[in-house]
Amino acid sequence: MSFCHAAFYGIGAYSTAILLKNFDLSFISVLFFSLIITAICGFIASIFILRLKDDGQMLVSVAFALIVYNLMLNLVSLTNGTLGIKGIPAIEIFGVNFFEKWKFFLLCLFLLLFTIWFFRKIIKSPYGTVIKGIRDNCEVVENLAHPTSIYKHLVFVLGVTFAGLAGSIFATYITYLEPSLFLLISSIFVLIMAIFGGLGNIWGSVLGAIIIFIIPEILRFVGLPDSIMAETQQIIYGFLLFLLIYFRPQGVMGEYRM
Amino acid sequence: MIQVLLNGIIVGGLYALISVGFALIFSSVRFYHLAYGSLAFFGAYITYVFRYSVGLNFFLSMILSSIIFGFVGILFWKMFYSPLQKKKTSSVSMIVASFGLLIVLQNVMSLIFGNGGKSISIHDNLSQGYEFFNLFITYNQLVILAVTIIVGILFEFMMNKMKFGMSIKAVGQNNDLAMTVGINYESVMNYVFFIATFLSVIGASLISLEIGIRPIYGFHIILKIIVACVIGGMGKVKGAIAGAMMLGIIENFGIYFFGSIWQDTIAFALLTLFLVFRPKGVFE
Structure with a gap:
């Protein structure tokens, strides 16, 4: 890790x-x-x-x-x-x-x-x-x-x-x-991607990356004003990280449990 | 030179106030509560709100927001960490989850208060500094020093002379044994999170006297605290105080010799060296 x-x-x-x-x-x-x-x-x-x-x-x-x-x-x-x-x-x-x-x-x-x-x-x-x-x-x-x-x-x-x-x-x-x-925040992106898809699985990482980059598009689609966009995005990432650890530590399709 | 030492001691005292709580939490639950730093600066923002929007005295606002955040700290334990711990989550996962919470808190702060800095002062007009024996100290620094010492003494008294302080220590030393002699784990945890968050908000409010408040500072301070705790030996409260003092002094000498741009680099290089070569801290 x-x-x-x-x-x-x-x-x-x-x-x-x-x-x-x-x-x-x-x-x-x-x-x-x-x-x-x-x-x-x-x-x-x-x-x-x-x-x-x-x-x-x-x-x-x-x-x-x-x-x-x-x-x-x-x-x-x-x-x-x-x-x-x-x-x-x-x-x-x-x-x-x-x-x-x-x-x-x-x-x-x-x-x-x-x-x-x-x-x-x-x-x-x-x-x-x-x-x-x-x-x-x-x-x-x-x-x-x-x-x-x-x-x-x-x-x-x-x-x-x-x-x-x-x-x-x-x-x-x-x-x-x-x-x-x-800055560190981009490392965290990488980490969320890897954890989301599942550690120790290549396809999991790809899936994680896709999901992480779809979230901002969804937010834009919902029509959030630009001024609070970045913050809302990061709040969602933060909660996502917490919920993942809570409900599915091995990620969506992972083999390795943290 | 002695001036640099004095500044180092003041900065170290501030780090110590916040590190003590972090070490207290680590000693009783064995994980890194990273959201702790952001929680502390959230508290400093609330101090700011009490000071300027409500119009209270600085000290009163600081204590009020510390008490409020003490309860928020308990809430964090009950809502987030306790359920995770019951699922036997590994310590690395705990760090990641806690990091998620840190990101959430930091961004909630910048949504509410904006990304720009806010500054707090004790009096509305600027007060001048004092000079003793060729040493220069500002009014704010004097207040910081005094509050740090008072809080430190109170804390020591509480931990050594009062019943719940001793039960916190007992849980820290041996959790299972503490429970067999009838100490209630959940209520001890409540005390731990209350006291830790209380101290951290006081520390953060005092820091904001010197450098103001920004949402990102919560993240900066938690890194410094981890460095301090590692230097002193992770999970030892006394070690955390000593480590924080040492970090403050080393940082200030680093600034004196190399310039302030290398301050963080020095701190993190220290962290790496200690973790690799002396993971138990300076005092074993």
């Missing part, structure tokens, strides 16, 4: 933006470098986060997210502080520009399918079996002579690298970055 996903999303986004703006590189190589940067940060974080269990783990991940946020805010020479980075160019791969919405949508869809395919592949593989085993009963897997600690680090780094990928794509989409985009 980690609260710091948004931090890696932010690291991915920021490194893409900084590399794209300051160096004359193609998008593919920028993406490659920013994923490596995210993975390295993820590895450093995992050293601390994975040494702890339950509550402590959660707290350290929150602390990490806030430290990253503060760095984004205060390393002005690199990130331009609260002013943010403006004018990030659109993606260009082999001469195809993804500035237009429909092309961008296709790219995202492709990446989503790729991610789902990739994670399914992992889960179905022998590694996946070990990972599931670690989740369900760590001691048993350890007694079977699997290096559980290495597996945990690998899974963590892999997870945050995909968050970094999402971040890079996001940076080119909105063309403007500021630290508050990656």
